[in-house]
Amino acid sequence: MKIQENKVVGLTYELKVSKLEDEIESAPFSVEIREEDDPFYFLFGQSGLPEKFEELLAGKVDGEDFSFSIPVDGAYGEPDDELVITLPKSQFSGERGFSPEMLEEGNFLPLMDENGYSMQAKVLKDLGENLLLDFNHPLVGFDLHFEGKIIEVREATKEEIAHGHVHGEYGEHD
Structure with missing residues (x-):
């Protein structure tokens, strides 16, 4: 099943960030790892994550690896x-x-x-x-570098779509 609107997506990943300072890009450093014992689940199209994140995952399937970077302007922007x-x-x-x-x-x-x-x-x-x-997002001002694997893609339930989030073991409990 392909990742698209109103699908529940489960994935594992490592998120590294880097920053441009004085025209020099810092080496990416790891800020979050989600492994198979604690995967990240979200409702595609309603994740609240940067649009570019979902764009780069769209069309991928269960079991597929991914690796991409999102520059600061496509991520959380510059500090306000x-x-x-x-x-x-x-x-x-x-x-x-x-x-x-x-x-x-x-x-x-x-x-x-x-x-x-x-x-x-x-x-x-x-x-x-x-x-x-x-009150800026903690990742404001950083380029984001994701590397991971899609571990599940499934149809969202009517309740998940209505509530805008995943229910069950890796989601919210309503």
């Missing part, structure tokens, strides 16, 4: 300075599920937007009463 903001540290209290260790510089805070969707912010600096947070 407007997504770096200062918020009162009081918003991240113990009553709201935050510990002091979570607020240390370099950590990612698990948050939800006003619609209940998961998001995260990186703590850039502790400013005393405030925190300087970066």
Whole structure:
């Protein structure tokens, strides 16, 4: 079965990233590995991943290997300075599920937007009463290099299509 709209896709991969700084491309370094004991599953056409990622997988079949790179402009783009903001540290209290260790510089805070969707912010600096947070995607500014294998392609259920995500063992449980 070919990867196309409304198919559930399972894959294993290694993601490496590189960055262009002062006109010199850094050597790609590994940031994520998904192996057969923890594959990545998504609903094709509704993954929330960069469009180019899905474009480069379209038409591939179960068992097929893949290897491709997505430049920064086709991935998560360049950093947006407007997504770096200062918020009162009081918003991240113990009553709201935050510990002091979570607020240390370099950590990612698990948050939800006003619609209940998961998001995260990186703590850039502790400013005393405030925190300087970066809401840019962690892979913003990087070229992405994927190498992996398609391990499953199947029809999505009506519920998966309606909910916009995979259900079951490797998906969400609704």
